[in-house]
């Protein structure tokens with residue numbers, strides 16, 4: 001039998017789904033987290049009769065009526081699942097809004113069981129809900145649940161009630177039969193009546209004690225934290241703290257332990273191979289695989305700490321406030337209010353971030369968001385940030401924080417450019433982000449979130465990154481005649497000869513060495529590769545100084561080996577962050593953009609953006625630190641001018657198109 005889980009966004013559907021199936025699908029303290037349905041078998045402990053029960057977690061919706069909200073679905077959406085029973089998850093702290101959708105579900109002629117979820121919060125607030133009365137009004141079973149806790153959380157009862165309900169006939173207490181769903185006024189009329197019907201029920205079953213002191217405290221706090229302007233420096237400060245802890249304090253301490261193990265492994269394998277082993281094999285195993293992968297994996301603890309802290313911020317409700325602060329800017333440049341969600345998800349990984357754009361209904365807004373989301377630095381880019389911040393800039397927290405804000409800045413600039421090119425300036429978004437109440441974040445939830453992202457990182461390190469490092473090591477060892485490259489003739493290797501032409505193009509950006517070009521190229525396979533490849537080509541086994549309990553600091557060996565000035569190093573970092581994302585993320589972009597023209601436009605734009613940002617950073621940086629301009633200024637300037645000129649040309653063409661459209665409209 002099949003049970004569909006449905007309800008309003010953020011009511012706890014996925015949390016409940018995870019609790020009854022034992023899966024770990026993504027939850028988040030805001031609306032619109034789940035974008036694709038997920039299926040899972042009910043846990044044995046909840047399925048006493050050992051039946052065949054599948055649960056389906058669905059994206060949240062507020063309504064089934066057309067016209068009403070951005071978060072509406074059609075009845076066929078639920079019916080297509082062909083469920084035997086619907087469990088309607090209701091956020092019991094928000095009864096009146098949730099029941100609107102409930103009454104629509106009751107019309108589908110599929111048995112419904114209502115889970116009054118988050119009932120722990122209701123209890124805390126001293127609100128009373130008479131579930132017997134509610135059940136009789138709705139004409140379906142109602143069960144109290146708490147999906148975030150173990151023990152008696154009502155889930156066993158919920159499942160057994162759902163099993164019993166299967167096959168029963170469902171009668172709707174409020175029926176909108178006969179309403180023409182394509183006629184706006186009829187739908188609005190019926191919705192109004194439905195609201196009144198729901199309100200009457202809520203008035204009767206709910207006894208609310210409004211804790212106005214608590215509410216006022218929260219509101220006062222929000223007036224500061226989510227303030228139009230103050231919100232931004234507060235966010236910056238918080239991100240700075242997050243980066244300090246993860247990259248300068250707790251992270252390196254844990255990383256040190258980790259790097260110790262990797263060093264141990266290196267020594268053990270070296271011992272096992274013995275003196276007699278071939279130098280090529282030694283280089284491949286030790287420097288290529290253990291060294292290259294180890295250099296990336298060494299950053300894992302830093303990243304885990306960062307993910308953990310971000311998960312805490314999300315869980316306590318702060319990230320939803322950040323979304324509100326940013327939302328204002330995004331709407332101004334023609335993005336949807338929902339665009340912020342893909343971007344926050346994109347800080348973990350650009351792929352789910354890009355996929356999350358699917359919930360944006362306006363095509364242009366959806367495509368713009370999908371092409372700009374990869375500018376948010378993702379988890380894979382963190383080792384690159386950490387490496388450069390550690391090697392070239394003593395105050396590493398500032399580098400990371402500014403990369404996030406630069407990413408946001410580029411997104412806003414990009415949106416402004418895209419809207420000029422495509423026209424359609426008047427598309428407005430009315431989506432309003434709902435603010436969850438503040439709460440004490442759960443260590444357990446944050447740990448789960450950290451673990452699931454960390455796991456993905458480890459799997460990637462053991463597969464793609466390992467293969468890439470081995471390939472890089474081989475290409476570096478041999479020349480095109482498959483002879484081992486002699487010492488001093490490194491530039492004749494396969495790797496050097498492939499990377500050199502690209503390196504030429506990078507001279508105006510301050511980093512024209514083939515080694516750096518090779519690292520940037522492997523970065524398109526996975527961004528962590530930038531670190532791994534640098535380790536391999538420069539023969540550095542790890543970037544974390546085990547003696548100093550910190551990342552290697554400026555002026556030390558690594559900076560010298562790479563031979564970069566700090567301006568060039570910053571430019572290189574930005575180039576890796578703001579050119580196109582890895583191939584997998586480009587694949588996700590391709591799926592969501594649904595247009596080759598947009599895809600190539602997006603990739604071109606990302607390349608151009610990365611190039612221009614790196615060029616400006618390198619030359620301005622060199623001017624500030626050394627008082628002169630950097631190398632390759634003139635050819636670089638020509639390239640940058642050509643790119644900018646082309647974009648301006650497209651923007652003017654877009655303006656002309658918009659003008660003509662307007663003229664036609666005015667005439668017609």
Ligand SMILES: Nc1nc2c(ncn2[C@@H]2O[C@H](COP(=O)(O)OP(=O)(O)OP(=O)(O)O)[C@@H](O)[C@H]2O)c(=O)[nH]1
Nearest residue numbers: 010011012013014015027028032033034060118147
């Ligand atoms: N206190 C409390 N919090 C809960 C409960 N169930 C879920 N939550 C929290 O509610 C938030 C939303 O949970 P999700 O499971 O992501 O909600 P969802 O309904 O799947 O949301 P969408 O996928 O966006 O539609 C999370 O922060 C959960 O920790 C509960 O029973 N009690």
Ligand SMILES: [Mg+2]
Nearest residue numbers: 013014033034
């Ligand atoms: Mg969900």
